[in-house]
Amino acid sequence: MSSHTFKELLQQRAFIRMWCARLFGTMGTQMLMVAIGWHMYDLTGSAWDLGLVGLYQFLPALLLTLVAGHVADRVHRGRIIAGCFFTQAAVALILIAATQGWGATASAHWASRELLLGLSVLLGVARAFQMPAQQSLMPMLVPPAMLPRAMAFSSGGNQAAVIVGPALGGVIFVAGASAVYASCAALFVTGSVLISLVRYKHTPPPREPVSMRTLLAGARFVWFHKALLGAVSLDLFAVLLGGAIALLPMFAKDILHVGPWGLGLLRSAPAAGAVLTAVVLTRWPLARRVGHTMLAAVALYGVCMMVFGLSTSFLLSLLALAVSGGADMVSVVVRQTLVQIETPDDMRGRVSAINSVFIGASNQLGEFESGATAALLGPVGSVVLGGVGTVLVAVAWLRLFPSLARRDSLTAPARES
Known part of the structure; x- marks a missing residue:
């Protein structure tokens, strides 16, 4: 295949918007994980609690798999992703409030082990709905012949975000946990706006009652x-x-x-x-x-x-x-x-x-x-x-x-x- 085909891929505006949205979202997620992990260890000093943060995020993805997949086949997938990004931005804002004591004195911090674990569950729920919608949206944005190239380009961007996100989060953490959370919120909001601009032909499937058969x-x-x-x-x-x-x-x-x-x-x-x-x-x-x-x-x-x-x-x-x-x-x-x-x-x-x-x-x-x-x-x-x-x-x-x-x-x- 020629380089001309790659240029054509870059001209697929909906795909590029989604790619950029995913890049911002992945960076935000990686930075948020670094900050929450460090924050939890700073609060409790417990390796067990660090493990619980990951477990509490994984369990919702496991329990909500069937429901999340069903929703991704019924609802506009771009709106699902945008909603998940906003949810993660809200988690970051809550953590800013808990760290800085919004509306109160600077000493009125209410970040706790329980809060971090509860927010980890919320992040897990958001990710449970985001991943199937994100994966199944791409084939709607590029011609079938470009899909392998689009998958490689998308995966490469995701890996780059995995490299940059934690490093950037670690650098920003020098200014305090709230600075990392603010950066995460900005990344998620930007990703949500970009994915909201993605347009594709969405034809709702015939309505049928939700049952174990459909799930x-x-x-x-x-x-x-x-x-x-x-x-x-x-x-x-x-x-x-x-x-x-x-x-x-x-x-x-x-x-x-x-x-x-x-x-x-x-x-x-x-x-x-x-x-x-x-x-x-x-x-x-x-x-x-x-x-x-x-x-x-x-x-x-x-x-x-x-x-x-x-x-x-x-x-x-x-x-x-x-x-x-x-x-x-x-x-x-x-x-x-x-x-x-x-x-x-x-x-x-x-x-x-x-x-x-x-x-x-x-x-x-x-x-x-x-x-x-x-x-x-x-x-x-x-x-x-x-x-x-x-x-x-x-x-x-x-x-x-x-x-x-x-x-x-x-x-x-x-x-x-």
Whole structure:
């Protein structure tokens, strides 16, 4: 594909507005997570409470999956995202008030452990509705032939925000927690305004009563379309086994002996590799043998984890993590594009909700798995064993999901019997 096609992508105004809105929203989310985590630890000094912040955000996404997917298929998706951004902005404003004591003296702070946990639940609810609406909106904004390129461009921007957001939040935190919360509120409001300007043809589906049948329609669709089932489950098992992020502090301190500055570089390396790969995939999208390419990328991810686990060289460890981020980006782009082009528009919200739960579960459970196996085998044994498991998953998926492995193109729906 020529560069002219990429220029055409940049001319898709609705897509660019959504891309910018997602960029602002992701940066706001990352900064808010840094601030809430630091704020909680400053209040309680408890690692357990830090874990609860993440858990309280994940549980609403799990419990509201079916409802959020149903809503995304019934309501204008841009308005859902805008509402979720406003909700997160409201959380930031509440935290400013709790920190600064609006309407009272500066000493009238009422930030507490309970408030932070309650607001974490609210953030989890907002994210539960935002993710399926956000994922299922993109195919409405670009022509089908541009979707793989748009997915790569969007994922690259998201990874860039993941890198910049925490760093920016840490710098702003020097001026106080309220400064970070104010910045987050500004980012969310900007994202909400941009997404509100996105226009696409929204045709409400025929009204039908809400029932378990309609709520479970997305799960049934994924189950009976084996290429989709293979794609969404691949991420769950690969990240569940191969994740090493939770153990990076142990590697930085005890194995690589690099301290906090090295830990920061280790955490940034996968995202840096992902951004570089996203740029390449945006310029030169995958055209053939995408199924085998995705499985090969997952296997490469596992190999990188084995190299990282065995490495005692800081530079080699950085390289292994960067390559793992690039391999993961290939898998993400192929998988997310397949999910969208294989799913009818009136089902995209519910299917995207199922996909979001698989992604969230893989990240949360992956951190737990890494910690549990590290307690038994040590950090090196945990990461190496997880890398081996990831390679075995990629090989197993060749056999278990042949329709996924044989997938050749990202532009034409697969035909299944």
